[in-house]
Amino acid sequence: MKKVYVSIALTGVLLFGCSDHQEDGQEDTQNVQEVQANAEAETSERNSSQIPEGYEEIYETLKNFELPEEGKLTYEEALELYPEGLDFITEDVVAYENFYAFDKETKRAVSFVFPKNDYYTGEPVDPYGSQYLGLFQTQVLDVLRHYPNLLGEYGQPLGELTEEERKLLENGEGTRTKVDNEGEPIKIIVTGWEAVKANVDRVVPVLEEFEPHLEEYEPIHNWIVETKSIFEELDTYDQENWEEAYNLLRKGTENIDKMVKVIESI
Known part of the structure; x- marks a missing residue:
């Protein structure tokens, strides 16, 4: 009987210890999430304060728009549909049936080629909806910004x-x-x-x-x-x-x- 009581007592101590550890872990997770959220908010506020005057609405539009759901492929579907050897088809990319693909985080097109042709038929393929916003950003960064000066x-x-x-x-x-x-x-x-x-x-x-x-x-x-x-x-x-x-x-x-x-x- 004594052994039984000792066993129960030890078990109680162990369980109590696990409970404290779990609570500490949950608090740590919450703290990390709060720190991350605060850091993201500070970064967003700092970035928005650097926006040129008169461009605030443009910033909000490009920051908050969502890419269309229509024609969106899973990573596996994209690998199956797109030709082999395209290094931009990764799990960090949102690929579409019309062969336009966008970075998940920035929502910019991963290629500045526009308009685009069907990989198999060679026929021109039109973007649709908010895909144009992702393409617009890439065209500005990869094409328009590289203007020549007089020299x-x-x-x-x-x-x-x-x-x-x-x-x-x-x-x-x-x-x-x-x-x-x-x-x-x-x-x-x-x-x-x-x-x-x-x-x-x-x-x-x-x-x-x-x-x-x-x-x-x-x-x-x-x-x-x-x-x-x-x-x-x-x-x-x-x-x-x-x-x-x-x-x-x-x-x-x-x-x-x-x-x-x-x-x-x-």
Whole structure:
């Protein structure tokens, strides 16, 4: 009997100890979750405070939109449907039947190729719904932001004209050079007045693709219309009006720089 009582007593102690341990573990988990939530809230607040003035609604739209449920594939279904060897098909990607795929976290398209073709038939495939928002973000980051300056450098913010740049525009000088290095994508290097006109050719077609499909997202649609109109006006200037043209180019690229900042803040 004594052994029985001892056994029961020990069991009671052990059970009591487990109960305390479980409660401590639950408290630790709750604490970790609270810390994570607070950190995420602080990051979100810090990012939103860096948004350019007038872009707040665009930030909220791009931060909170959801990708469509229609046509969404599981990871296994995507592996079965998509051709083999596509390294962007991972469990971190939301893939669709129309062959557009998006990062789960950022909701940006994982490829800037747009419009896209069916992998098997070669026919053009249209995005739908909020897929256009994910594609828009990728086009801004991977295409529009890499605009050329007057010296042939890409992706650098435009500032006040240097003496060298001013001479290029005044004299109507400019070059367009094709660079085809083996194993690298073909590049077109433009300088001077050629760079001014090249920016129109880069920006306007991209914005024209998105303009009719993002009308329901008014702040973004307004940005597209405004930015496109700047570059379209720029296209009406000839070299004799180089100073006014450059000012328009700066205005248009500043819009792009601000949109880049919004997207990278999400």
